[in-house]
Amino acid sequence: MSAAADAFAAVFGPRSGDPSRAVEHTAAELVAAVGAGTLSPAEIWSEYATLAAGDELNAYLWRAAEDPGADAAAPLAGVPLAVKDLFCTEGVPSAAASRILEGYRPPYTATVVERLAAAGAPMLGKTNMDEFAMGSSNENSAFGAVANPWDRERVPGGSSGGSAAAVAGGIAPWAIGTDTGGSIRQPAALCGIVGLKPTYGTVSRYGMIAFASSLDQAGPLTRDVTDAALLLRHMVGGDACDSTSTGHPGEIELPTAERLDGVRFGVPPELTGDGVEPGVRAVFEAALARIEELGGSVTEVPLPHSGHAISAYYVLAPAEASANLARFDGVRYGRRAAADGDLLSLYEQTREEGFGPEVKRRIMLGTYALSSGYYDAYYGRAQRVRTKIAEDFAAAFDQVDLIVCPTSPTVAFKLGERTADPLAMYLSDVLTVPMSLAGIPAISIPGGLADGLPVGIQLAGPAFAENRILDAALALERAIDFRSQAAARG
Numbered sequence: 001m002s003a004a005a006d007a008f009a010a011v012f013g014p015r016s017g018d019p020s021r022a023v024e025h026t027a028a029e030l031v032a033a034v035g036a037g038t039l040s041p042a043e044i045w046s047e048y049a050t051l052a053a054g055d056e057l058n059a060y061l062w063r064a065a066e067d068p069g070a071d072a073a074a075p076l077a078g079v080p081l082a083v084k085d086l087f088c089t090e091g092v093p094s095a096a097a098s099r100i101l102e103g104y105r106p107p108y109t110a111t112v113v114e115r116l117a118a119a120g121a122p123m124l125g126k127t128n129m130d131e132f133a134m135g136s137s138n139e140n141s142a143f144g145a146v147a148n149p150w151d152r153e154r155v156p157g158g159s160s161g162g163s164a165a166a167v168a169g170g171i172a173p174w175a176i177g178t179d180t181g182g183s184i185r186q187p188a189a190l191c192g193i194v195g196l197k198p199t200y201g202t203v204s205r206y207g208m209i210a211f212a213s214s215l216d217q218a219g220p221l222t223r224d225v226t227d228a229a230l231l232l233r234h235m236v237g238g239d240a241c242d243s244t245s246t247g248h249p250g251e252i253e254l255p256t257a258e259r260l261d262g263v264r265f266g267v268p269p270e271l272t273g274d275g276v277e278p279g280v281r282a283v284f285e286a287a288l289a290r291i292e293e294l295g296g297s298v299t300e301v302p303l304p305h306s307g308h309a310i311s312a313y314y315v316l317a318p319a320e321a322s323a324n325l326a327r328f329d330g331v332r333y334g335r336r337a338a339a340d341g342d343l344l345s346l347y348e349q350t351r352e353e354g355f356g357p358e359v360k361r362r363i364m365l366g367t368y369a370l371s372s373g374y375y376d377a378y379y380g381r382a383q384r385v386r387t388k389i390a391e392d393f394a395a396a397f398d399q400v401d402l403i404v405c406p407t408s409p410t411v412a413f414k415l416g417e418r419t420a421d422p423l424a425m426y427l428s429d430v431l432t433v434p435m436s437l438a439g440i441p442a443i444s445i446p447g448g449l450a451d452g453l454p455v456g457i458q459l460a461g462p463a464f465a466e467n468r469i470l471d472a473a474l475a476l477e478r479a480i481d482f483r484s485q486a487a488a489r490g
């Protein structure tokens with residue numbers, strides 16, 4: 001068995017029962033082991049640095065050479081962190097997986113990475129992703145695709161595919177990613193792990209290389225729900241460097257729920273019908289049955305405008321991207337083309353060489369949508385649709401506590417299967433984009449297997465309902481017992 005397959009089995013298969021091996025534990029268990037004195041931060045670092053060095057998934061783009069020597073008494077006890085390549089990290093390559101930023105080493109570190117390091121989670125490495133977070137399969141990376149550890153011929157999802165594959169493959173204890181339209185939740189679903197997109201504004205965006213600023217939000221990718229809560233607790237907080245950051249009104253609690261008595265779940269027919277594969281539907285229906293066994297109620301609740309979410313998103317996100325990416329001109333950051341002639345040809349040549357095809361497509365779409373004469377017809381209308389979608393959720397949360405639906409309409413697809421068809425790729429996020437447009441929090445947890453591949457279940461709640469979501473997710477996670485299902489996989 002290969003090193004990565006071995007690590008994968010250690011995470012999801014039957015454990016070997018050797019408590020001195022870091023990979024046998026969740027991050028929360030590692031923190032406890034350090035507290036109890038059975039493992040040291042140096043031992044954890046050393047094991048994970050070795051595992052990360054043996055990366056066969058192309059999950060990492062950069063790895064830390066040295067143990068930073070974390071403090072065992074810090075809240076996160078030195079459990080190291082994999083960081084998506086779009087977080088700026090001082091002196092460390094931060095390219096958002098784009099040629100245009102190849103070699104760029106920022107002079108500062110993103111607030112969230114700094115916060116986590118201060119809490120005792122030092123950076124183990126930078127992870128692969130779709131270029132500028134545009135994609136759903138990680139195949140848009142300038143540095144090659146990432147393999148899904150469940151089946152290396154399949155995609156890990158995207159755009160946080162490297163972070164998801166590293167955690168699922170057992171070569172990182174936990175990771176952070178970003179979600180603009182689904183980029184934490186969808187790869188978490190396709191890799192059989194937990195991914196949480198917090199309420200817009202709870203986590204600072206300072207130092208995140210921007211894609212669509214009104215949607216981008218950082219969040220955790222972890223082996224289980226408790227780890228997601230523990231990591232998120234140290235990510236949230238207002239930041240003077242990000243005027244849209246609000247922080248979280250209360251502390252993120254470690255979840256404890258075992259039951260769902262009295263919790264009202266709403267199933268939107270629009271997000272559970274057309275396009276959802278039969279295998280995904282079967283796992284989703286089994287999850288609904290579990291919710292009822294645990295004492296929760298399940299009713300149908302409409303989200304009538306969610307069918308327009310993908311169309312609105314692919315006007316708004318490219319519009320914001322076209323403005324955000326204007327700064328990459330060969331003068332201020334990263335790559336500069338060896339252009340003869342005037343300044344304009346330097347810009348053009350740099351952008352022609354530096355951006356990949358999907359990024360160019362988005363810049364063209366966004367520039368067109370924002371051009372005078374078309375602005376109202378496209379951007380203005382898409383903004384109105386966005387408001388309608390947010391109103392649908394608000395009305396739904398008058399009736400139910402949480403929305404439940406699958407995270408992705410399909411399981412992990414084959415590498416290359418959707419690269420020639422952008423629309424098919426865009427539809428990978430049809431179940432996650434509505435929550436992004438509404439700015440509300442949502443988690444994906446593993447619900448079971450279809451054809452031997454993981455299926456994600458998504459729970460969404462009103463703004464700042466992270467604690468409610470985490471509690472319900474924990475109760476459901478316990479009842480589903482994905483680890484046993486994965487172990488029985490064959």
Ligand code: GLN
Binds near residue numbers: 158178
């Ligand atoms: N897949 C979606 C896109 O390509 C979402 C990406 C994301 O959330 N960063 O835009």
